[in-house]
Amino acid sequence: MEDIKIIEVKQSVFQNNDEDANRLRESLKQSKTFLLNLMSSPGSGKTSVLLAVSKYLKDKVKMAVMEADIDSAVDTATMLEAGVPSIQIHTGGMCHLDADMTRQGLKELGYEDYELVVLENVGNLVCPAEFDTGAVKNMTILSVPEGHDKPLKYPLMYETSQLLVINKTDVLPYFDFDTAKVEEYARMRNPDIDILYVSAKTGEGIPALADWIYKSVQAWNQ
Amino acid sequence: MEDIKIIEVKQSVFQNNDEDANRLRESLKQSKTFLLNLMSSPGSGKTSVLLAVSKYLKDKVKMAVMEADIDSAVDTATMLEAGVPSIQIHTGGMCHLDADMTRQGLKELGYEDYELVVLENVGNLVCPAEFDTGAVKNMTILSVPEGHDKPLKYPLMYETSQLLVINKTDVLPYFDFDTAKVEEYARMRNPDIDILYVSAKTGEGIPALADWIYKSVQAWNQ
Numbered sequence: 001m002e003d004i005k006i007i008e009v010k011q012s013v014f015q016n017n018d019e020d021a022n023r024l025r026e027s028l029k030q031s032k033t034f035l036l037n038l039m040s041s042p043g044s045g046k047t048s049v050l051l052a053v054s055k056y057l058k059d060k061v062k063m064a065v066m067e068a069d070i071d072s073a074v075d076t077a078t079m080l081e082a083g084v085p086s087i088q089i090h091t092g093g094m095c096h097l098d099a100d101m102t103r104q105g106l107k108e109l110g111y112e113d114y115e116l117v118v119l120e121n122v123g124n125l126v127c128p129a130e131f132d133t134g135a136v137k138n139m140t141i142l143s144v145p146e147g148h149d150k151p152l153k154y155p156l157m158y159e160t161s162q163l164l165v166i167n168k169t170d171v172l173p174y175f176d177f178d179t180a181k182v183e184e185y186a187r188m189r190n191p192d193i194d195i196l197y198v199s200a201k202t203g204e205g206i207p208a209l210a211d212w213i214y215k216s217v218q219a220w221n222q
Numbered sequence: 223m224e225d226i227k228i229i230e231v232k233q234s235v236f237q238n239n240d241e242d243a244n245r246l247r248e249s250l251k252q253s254k255t256f257l258l259n260l261m262s263s264p265g266s267g268k269t270s271v272l273l274a275v276s277k278y279l280k281d282k283v284k285m286a287v288m289e290a291d292i293d294s295a296v297d298t299a300t301m302l303e304a305g306v307p308s309i310q311i312h313t314g315g316m317c318h319l320d321a322d323m324t325r326q327g328l329k330e331l332g333y334e335d336y337e338l339v340v341l342e343n344v345g346n347l348v349c350p351a352e353f354d355t356g357a358v359k360n361m362t363i364l365s366v367p368e369g370h371d372k373p374l375k376y377p378l379m380y381e382t383s384q385l386l387v388i389n390k391t392d393v394l395p396y397f398d399f400d401t402a403k404v405e406e407y408a409r410m411r412n413p414d415i416d417i418l419y420v421s422a423k424t425g426e427g428i429p430a431l432a433d434w435i436y437k438s439v440q441a442w443n444q
Contacts, residue, residue, distance in 0.1 A: 041263045041264045041265060041345070041368075042263045042347045042368055042372055042375065042376060043263060043365075043367060043368025043369050043372060069375050070348065070375060070376060070377065070378075071374065071375060071376075071377050072371070072374040072375050074371055074374060074375070093352075093378070095317065095346070095348035095349050122348065123263070123347065123375065123376075124317075124346055124347070124348050124349075125264045125345065125346070126292065126317035126344065126346050126349070127317050127346075127348070127349065130315075143265075143367060144367075145265060145365060145367035145368075145390065145393070146263075146264055146265025146367075147265050149294070149296055150264055150265060152293065152294040152296060153264065153291050153292060153293060153294050153296070153345065154264060154292060154293075154345075155292065155293050156292075156315070168367065170396075171367070171393065171396055171397075174392075174393055174396060175393075
């Protein structure tokens, strides 16, 4: 396995994270880099979905991944094995990343070389939604075993995401997961949210997700 | 459905949460009330496990539940329908409860009347582990679909919990979940952690969990 680059990011010195996030987005616009912020609960399948979708994307766009975790580097190892340039960000116990922490990772990555950078945020449905990372778009994953009531309990995650990906559709027969309800609850929080269904395990729906990301990258980088 | 009591808790005024948590535990000792702090990711099955275990416990001990969420009262409704006295705590967007927020809920509940109070914390593997709620014991649930690597990524949750409950064992055949590894990783974080396997859906393992809680209540309240 390749050596894994682990960045220990420091807490932001900026008072106003929203302004800082806007500055970061301007830099990303200039370098024609699309930053996608990927959020979910622990264990929803962020890395598995990313792995599946990267097979479709990596020959079409220059992409890289930043894996954020409190500890461990297991997800970065997974992405590197799949041939996707990746670094590990350690948050020093923090439950989220803000724009400056994201910038520290992007600089280490050398983001100007990439058209698409995916930030896999800390697994958490609460804190990451509260901080603008400077990403162009936010995507959240909800997996079938978690239940369809999550948009009721964690409103901000769905308000701030442009795309909701329902993962683990292969186990729909074994869980009481109501797709009509999850769509109703998610749109209650955000009427404009896009919703896609995938199974990282079987590959179902992954091409449509790759297409969504690819079109977003093109729109930003043109 | 009964009217649901919803408490909007305020952020603590105390500088030192650890001291405040110790004070709360002393009050609980005096009133012979065992407070169990239940933590997990969103969708691990906190409410389902609690519902299943309450069938075994509610005739043996006087028990009540406090459901903490950022929004909604769906879990409290579920517990009330099952005949368990319950109140809903809203955290005003906060990702955790501290000791003083817990105390606000306990007072509204009238905790002196109960031998066992279960606090269902906000669904989150990070922040709740950072704040002592004043509970006598911490229990964390990890569900099979989340994967066996969680103790590697979220160390503090496992360090601060006395009991790890692996839920959704009924779907073990459909997921790559390694029970030997999860036990190894959890004990790496906390050598003394107890580990139990349950399925809230089929009822497997629930009597053993009820027994663990019952014995803890007895040890505290004698």
